[in-house]
Amino acid sequence: MTKYRICMACMAVLLSLSHFLLSCGKPREKTCDSSGDLRIDSLEHRAMDSIYRNPRYAHSVLEEALSLSRDSDTYYDLLAAKSQVYFANSVYDSGFVLHRSIIDYCHRVPMSAKIHGLLGTLKNTEGNYYSFLDKTDSALLCYSEAYQEIRQSDRRHKIPDIYINMADIYARKGAYDQRAHYFRQALFVSDSSGIMDRMSFPIYFGLGETYMELRDFDLSDHFYRLAERELDARNLSEKFTFCNSRGNYYYYKKEYAKALPWFLRAREVVRPTRMDFYTNVCEINLGEIYLCLDQLDSARLYLEKGFKYFHTYNNKTALYHLTTLRASLALKEGNSGRASQLLRSYTDTVGIDPKMVAIRNKNLQDYFAATGDFRRAYEYQTRNSVIENNIRSERTQMRVAEIDMRYSQDTTLLKREVIIKQQAGRMEYLEMSRWVWILLFVILSIVSGMAYYLMKRKRRAQWLSHIDQVTKLKMESIRNRVSPHFIFNVLNREISSEEKGSPRRTQLSGLVELLRSSLEITEKLSITLEEELRFVRTYLSLQAQALGPDFRLEWNLDPSLPQPAIYIPAMLIQIPVENAVKHGLRAIAGEKRLSISVGREDKGISIRIEDNGPGYQPLSDMGRTNGTGTGLKVLYRTIQLLNMRNKEKITYSVREKKGEEGTGTIVLFFIPSNYDYTL
Numbered sequence: 061m062t063k064y065r066i067c068m069a070c071m072a073v074l075l076s077l078s079h080f081l082l083s084c085g086k087p088r089e090k091t092c093d094s095s096g097d098l099r100i101d102s103l104e105h106r107a108m109d110s111i112y113r114n115p116r117y118a119h120s121v122l123e124e125a126l127s128l129s130r131d132s133d134t135y136y137d138l139l140a141a142k143s144q145v146y147f148a149n150s151v152y153d154s155g156f157v158l159h160r161s162i163i164d165y166c167h168r169v170p171m172s173a174k175i176h177g178l179l180g181t182l183k184n185t186e187g188n189y190y191s192f193l194d195k196t197d198s199a200l201l202c203y204s205e206a207y208q209e210i211r212q213s214d215r216r217h218k219i220p221d222i223y224i225n226m227a228d229i230y231a232r233k234g235a236y237d238q239r240a241h242y243f244r245q246a247l248f249v250s251d252s253s254g255i256m257d258r259m260s261f262p263i264y265f266g267l268g269e270t271y272m273e274l275r276d277f278d279l280s281d282h283f284y285r286l287a288e289r290e291l292d293a294r295n296l297s298e299k300f301t302f303c304n305s306r307g308n309y310y311y312y313k314k315e316y317a318k319a320l321p322w323f324l325r326a327r328e329v330v331r332p333t334r335m336d337f338y339t340n341v342c343e344i345n346l347g348e349i350y351l352c353l354d355q356l357d358s359a360r361l362y363l364e365k366g367f368k369y370f371h372t373y374n375n376k377t378a379l380y381h382l383t384t385l386r387a388s389l390a391l392k393e394g395n396s397g398r399a400s401q402l403l404r405s406y407t408d409t410v411g412i413d414p415k416m417v418a419i420r421n422k423n424l425q426d427y428f429a430a431t432g433d434f435r436r437a438y439e440y441q442t443r444n445s446v447i448e449n450n451i452r453s454e455r456t457q458m459r460v461a462e463i464d465m466r467y468s469q470d471t472t473l474l475k476r477e478v479i480i481k482q483q484a485g486r487m488e489y490l491e492m493s494r495w496v497w498i499l500l501f502v503i504l505s506i507v508s509g510m511a512y513y514l515m516k517r518k519r520r521a522q523w524l525s526h527i528d529q530v531t532k533l534k535m536e537s538i539r540n541r542v543s544p545h546f547i548f549n550v551l552n553r554e555i556s557s558e559e560k561g562s563p564r565r566t567q568l569s570g571l572v573e574l575l576r577s578s579l580e581i582t583e584k585l586s587i588t589l590e591e592e593l594r595f596v597r598t599y600l601s602l603q604a605q606a607l608g609p610d611f612r613l614e615w616n617l618d619p620s621l622p623q624p625a626i627y628i629p630a631m632l633i634q635i636p637v638e639n640a641v642k643h644g645l646r647a648i649a650g651e652k653r654l655s656i657s658v659g660r661e662d663k664g665i666s667i668r669i670e671d672n673g674p675g676y677q678p679l680s681d682m683g684r685t686n687g688t689g690t691g692l693k694v695l696y697r698t699i700q701l702l703n704m705r706n707k708e709k710i711t712y713s714v715r716e717k718k719g720e721e722g723t724g725t726i727v728l729f730f731i732p733s734n735y736d737y738t739l
Contacts (some may be wrong), residue, residue: 071612100125100134104141115602132172136162140181147185157185163575177213180206183221196229203229220246220259227266229542230584231273240270243392261290265302272309280309284560292590300329300338307345310352316352323349340369344378359389377416381405384420391426399427583700585738589665596634596656603641607652611645616657626665629698629710629732636727637715644725646674663708664732673726676716708732 096349103125107118122142129135139158140235146155159182165731166175187202203226223246230238250259268283284306291302307322327342347362363386370378387402403424409417422441448731604611633656645652657668703709710731717724 065411078630080136100128100138102130104138105113107141114144129388132165132169133178136165136178140178140185143182145188145204146663154187154188164532173214175213176209177215180213180218180222182217183209184218184225187225190231191225191292194232196725198738199229200226216619217253217255219249220253220263222257223249223665224259224262224266227270236273236277240267240274243267243270248418249591261287261298262295262432263296263567265305268309269305272305272312277309277313284309296329297334302324303329304341304345307349307375311349311352314352316349320346320349320353331658336369340366343369344385351389352485354392355387356392359385363389371639376408377412380412381416384423387423387427391423396427399423400431403427429696528630585702586627588624589621589626589628589643592628592633593617593623593628595656596637598636599690600641600654607641607645610650611652612654614655615651616655616659618659621658621660626737627737628667629695629737631691631695633667633669634730635695638691639726640669640671640673642723646670647674648672661730664730664735667729667731670724672722676714676725702737706732706736708735710735 069435103121107121107125119142122138122145126135126138126142129138139162143155143158143162146152146158160180162182166179169175183202184205187199187206190199190202203222207219207222207226210216210222215262215477223242226245227239227242230236230242243263247263250256251261256646261687264283264287268287271277271280271283287302287308291299294302302403303322303326306317307326308317309503310319310322321346323342327339329336332341339616343362343366346360347366350356350359350362363382367379367382367386370382373467383402383406387399388397403420409420425437425441460652600613604613637654637656640654645654651672653672654669655670655672657666659666699710699712713725714725714728717726
């Protein structure tokens with residue numbers, strides 16, 4: 061079993077987002093020279109403190125402050141604060157009206173640090189708006205523009221808030237390596253700016269949660285403990301989020317007895333309030349923990365409470381997970397009939413996290429094993445193995461990327477330290493130029509110390525490099541748990557038992573070639589175009605019989621391309637081709653067309669995969685075939701990782717045919733010449 065992550069993830073994002081709306085909305089610190097400025101500053105602080113608890117009061121206080129303002133900069137600063145009240149309380153039309161007014165003012169006056177700060181505040185608010193709508197790409201664009209404005213303004217102490225907002229967006233995209241990167245950026249800037257007293261809790265808590273998702277429990281525990289030092293001084297929402305997340309930490313470590321007190325504490329935080337959603341999330345968590353501890357009466361009590369609440373609001377994800385947990389409870393109680401009834405309800409997996417699907421499959425496996433249907437039990441065990449391997453592989457790639465970014469950041473900081481020390485040495489030389497003999501002694505001491513320091517750091521860097529290599533090798537070994545030689549020996553015995561030239565022998569030979577090529581490819585980050593095309597041809601030859609006589613395959617390969625000398629990312633063509641066969645061509649009757657084109661384009665090569673299937677419909681396809689989309693995720697993540705190392709980027713797109721093009725899907729890739737595949 062695993063935690064109820066979907067609703068909990070949404071809840072955590074809302075809590076953290078509300079915190080950063082407040083923190084980014086508060087006015088910058090001012091040095092006031094008059095009683096009027098002091099009065100306006102006080103009113104603005106009071107309004108921002110009441111932005112959620114009493115929006116009407118915040119609105120009226122800002123109106124009073126606007127009536128006291130005597131200069132344009134102060135007036136439009138207050139308008140920006142007023143727009144945040146509108147956005148925080150979902151009055152978006154009024155908020156955007158004020159935004160347009162402020163932007164017009166910024167365009168009329170000369171650009172200055174204050175104007176940059178005002179524009180940065182507006183962009184950050186727009187990013188929060190898109191974040192609430194779950195438009196993550198638009199939110200990231202707004203936050204990036206906000207960062208560019210704020211770094212040129214007199215509000216640079218707000219940069220860590222923007223970094224944290226970007227980190228939360230990457231969490232929703234599942235890119236926890238990027239999330240860790242931006243939290244560490246926020247930590248560095250906050251420490252350099254001397255504002256750790258304000259920023260330490262959200263940064264430490266965010267890093268603890270991030271490394272928990274990456275299953276680096278030692279680092280996660282370190283940051284959780286740093287954040288816990290300030291827990292008593294935080295508000296109710298932050299206390300609840302921290303306690304729930306800390307319970308998740310011990311849950312993932314399977315230390316259920318340690319997780320229980322944290323979930324109980326989270327419930328105690330919100331129980332006196334009217335936050336029914338949070339309270340019932342606690343009921344689900346407690347029910348699952350008691351189930352893990354085999355305290356079945358308590359588990360039944362809390363799971364029934366949670367089911368009653370979420371059934372009222374027809375929350376699909378919550379009901380799917382609750383039904384799975386209740387089925388697990390029935391199996392533990394020996395009531396297989398009740399378990400069967402529950403497992404047949406709420407079976408739609410469209411939009412459901414693969415981890416929750418894996419829990420349901422595990423319960424189905426246990427049910428069929430308990431009833432003696434071992435064939436079905438093995439079927440669900442096989443499905444779960446595929447899902448878990450895909451999740452583990454994706455998490456491993458993110459951990460490697462995060463470690464790489466962390467070491468790169470540490471190297472940059474080391475270079476800055478060296479430069480700072482060199483500058484300090486020059487100043488010291490100028491100040492002590494009168495004392496020649498003392499100066500010579502100091503220089504010799506500094507040179508010797510620096511040499512020793514740099515040698516020590518070099519040895520440290522080499523040691524860290526070795527540790528990194530060992531970590532990568534350990535991660536790679538996960539893929540090799542099943543010996544491929546055993547599989548090939550079994551298949552070769554089957555081939556030798558068939559008559560020469562028989563269709564079955566031909567198919568088995570093709571399968572062995574496909575498996576052998578697949579094992580070779582998975583060990584490489586890039587392969588030649590010739591190897592990739594050979595692999596795809598073998599795969600399609602095995603699929604041709606299943607697709608029937610109506611299958612038409614078209615190859616358009618530029619004969620001038622030196623295929624053995626051109627390198628591309630492994631599985632770049634095979635994964636879209638496999639998706640076209642599984643989700644496109646198999647779903648239609650009549651003629652099935654697949655076209656694969658490779659040719660020159662500008663300073664690189666272009667690849668085009670086109671089919672005449674029903675079109676690009678990932679959610680419905682996943683629901684129909686039980687696919688997870690992990691193949692494309694791994695491919696896209698590999699391209700992103702490689703693009704970070706290259707000035708010229710690999711580009712890709714997936715689109716559905718429209719109009720006169722007919723139906724189907726077109727996948728396009730462009731690979732620049734001289735692309736570097738070294739990490």
